[in-house]
Amino acid sequence: MIIKSKLLMLGLAIFGTSSLFAQNPVIRDQFTADPTARVFGDKVYLYPSHDIPAPADYPRKDWFCMADYHVFSSENLSDWTDHGVIVSQTTVPWANPKAYSMWAPDCIHKNGKYYFYFPTAPDSAYGRGFAIGVAVADNPAGPFVPQPKPIANVRGIDPNVFIDKDGQAYLYWTGRGFSVARLKENMLELDSEPQIIPNLPEKGLKEGSYLFERNGIYYLTFPHVENKTERLEYAIGNSPLGPFKMTGVIMDESPTGCWTNHQSFINLKDQWYLFYHHNDLSPAFDKNRSTRIDSLFFNPDGTIRKVIPTLRGVGNTDAFKPIQLDRYSRISETGASVAFIDTLHKFDGWKTSFTAKEAWIQYNAVDFGSKGNKKAKSIKVKAASENGATLQIRVDNANGKLISEVKIPKGKVMNEVKAKLTSPLHGVNNMVVVLKDGNPVEVDWISFE
Ligand code: FUB
Numbered sequence: 320m321i322i323k324s325k326l327l328m329l330g331l332a333i334f335g336t337s338s339l340f341a342q343n344p345v346i347r348d349q350f351t352a353d354p355t356a357r358v359f360g361d362k363v364y365l366y367p368s369h370d371i372p373a374p375a376d377y378p379r380k381d382w383f384c385m386a387d388y389h390v391f392s393s394e395n396l397s398d399w400t401d402h403g404v405i406v407s408q409t410t411v412p413w414a415n416p417k418a419y420s421m422w423a424p425d426c427i428h429k430n431g432k433y434y435f436y437f438p439t440a441p442d443s444a445y446g447r448g449f450a451i452g453v454a455v456a457d458n459p460a461g462p463f464v465p466q467p468k469p470i471a472n473v474r475g476i477d478p479n480v481f482i483d484k485d486g487q488a489y490l491y492w493t494g495r496g497f498s499v500a501r502l503k504e505n506m507l508e509l510d511s512e513p514q515i516i517p518n519l520p521e522k523g524l525k526e527g528s529y530l531f532e533r534n535g536i537y538y539l540t541f542p543h544v545e546n547k548t549e550r551l552e553y554a555i556g557n558s559p560l561g562p563f564k565m566t567g568v569i570m571d572e573s574p575t576g577c578w579t580n581h582q583s584f585i586n587l588k589d590q591w592y593l594f595y596h597h598n599d600l601s602p603a604f605d606k607n608r609s610t611r612i613d614s615l616f617f618n619p620d621g622t623i624r625k626v627i628p629t630l631r632g633v634g635n636t637d638a639f640k641p642i643q644l645d646r647y648s649r650i651s652e653t654g655a656s657v658a659f660i661d662t663l664h665k666f667d668g669w670k671t672s673f674t675a676k677e678a679w680i681q682y683n684a685v686d687f688g689s690k691g692n693k694k695a696k697s698i699k700v701k702a703a704s705e706n707g708a709t710l711q712i713r714v715d716n717a718n719g720k721l722i723s724e725v726k727i728p729k730g731k732v733m734n735e736v737k738a739k740l741t742s743p744l745h746g747v748n749n750m751v752v753v754l755k756d757g758n759p760v761e762v763d764w765i766s767f768e
Pocket of ligand 1: 422423477
C-alpha cells in the first residue's frame with residue numbers, strides 16, 4: 320500500500336521502523352517490474368521499470384510498454400512512498416519519445432551523487448536497438464538530469480552497476496550475452512573495452528545480469544530461460560570480472576507462468592532480501608508485472624538457498640491492523656481460494672473465499688506485541704456470507720488451539736463483525752481461519768483489538 324500522508328509518515332518516524340515486513344506484491348496501485356532495490360542512508364529505494372497498458376499510439380499491444388520510471392522509498396519494506404516520475408522517454412534528449420522501451424534500470428551512489436542507468440530505444444541518429452543512458456541527481460529520489468547522449472560504446476539492455484571495495488565501478492549489461500566494462504570516476508563513460516562474460520549457459524535467453532558481493536564471493540545473478548520461461552540463476556567468481564562458474568538456481572520459474580523474472584538483492588539489518596517480479600496484478604497478461612520481496616539465505620559455503628516465492632512476503636504482520644488473509648502462508652487443498660475483489664479494478668486487491676466445511680487459510684507471523692503491552696482481546700473480521708457462517712480462529716495450525724468463533728450474519732455485503740477471544744493473545748503467532756460449517760463466506764481481512 321502506498322502511503323503519502325504526512326501524518327502517517329510522522330507516525331512511522333515516531334514509532335520507529337525496526338520491524339521490516341511486507342506482503343507480496345509490495346506496490347499495488349500500479350505495475351512495477353524489474354525491481355532494483357538499493358539501501359541509501361536509512362531507507363530502501365526501489366527503482367523498477369513501469370509497465371503500463373499500451374496506449375493508442377503504441378501498436379504492440381502484446382509487448383512490454385514502458386514510458387517512464389518512478390522511484391519509491393520505504394523505511395520498513397511495506398509502506399512505500401512513490402516519489403513520482405524521475406525519467407521519461409519524452410525528456411531524455413537522445414531517446415525515441417514514442418518507443419515505450421524504458422526497460423530494466425539501476426541506480427548507484429558515488430561521490431555524493433546518484434547515478435540512474437536506464438536502457439531505451441534511441442532516436443534514429445543513434446541507430447537501432449537499445450542504448451543505455453545515465454541521469455544524475457543529488458538525492459536518491461531526484462530530480463534526475465539525463466545526460467545529453469547515451470553511454471558511448473554500449474548497446475543493449477538491463478544495465479547494472481557494481482562498485483567494488485577499492486572504489487572501482489563496473490557496468491554490466493545484456494547485449495550479445497553479458498558484457499562488462501570498468502566505468503571512469505565520472506560514472507558516465509567506459510574506462511575499458513567491453514568484455515563478454517564467458518562460461519555461462521549458451522542456450523536459452525539470458526538477460527538482467529546483477530552482480531553483488533558477499534564475504535569476498537562475487538555473485539553474478541541473472542534470469543535464464545532453461546525451459547520455457549525465466550528462472551533466476553547465478554554464477555560465482557572471485558572478482559567483479561570473473562572468471563565465473565555456474566553455481567545454481569535462486570528461484571524456479573514463476574508458478575503463474577510469467578515469462579520474465581528480474582532480480583536485485585539487499586542486505587538490511589543483517590538480513591538479505593531478494594527483490595523480483597511476478598504478474599500478480601495481471602494474471603492474463605504477463606507484460607504487466609509487480610514487485611515482490613522474499614528473504615534470502617546463504618549456506619555456510621556461500622551458495623544461495625533456493626527462494627520459494629511467497630504471497631506472505633517478509634517479517635511480522637501487526638495484529639492490530641487489517642491482515643490480508645489472501646496473502647496467506649498456507650491454504651487447505653480444497654474449499655479455500657483467493658480472487659480479485661473486483662476483476663475490473665485489480666488494484667483494489669483480493670479477497671478469500673471459504674466454500675467447504677473445515678477449509679482453512681493459515682497466515683504466519685502475526686505480531687500481537689509483548690506481554691504487558693497491548694493485548695488482543697477481540698477479533699474483527701470483514702466478511703460476507705449469503706446464508707450466514709461461522710469462522711473459527713485457531714493458532715499454529717488448522718487443529719490448533721481455538722481462540723475465537725466469529726458468527727458472520729446472513730448478508731451479501733461485506734461487513735465488519737466482532738467476537739471475543741477466549742484468552743488474550745500476545746507474542747508472534749501463526750493464525751488459522753477455518754470454516755466451521757460448510758456455508759460459503761468471503762473474507763476481506765481480519766484484525767485484532
Ligand atoms: O522489462 C523489460 C525486460 O523484461 C527487462 O529489461 C528484462 O530484464 C525483462 O524483465
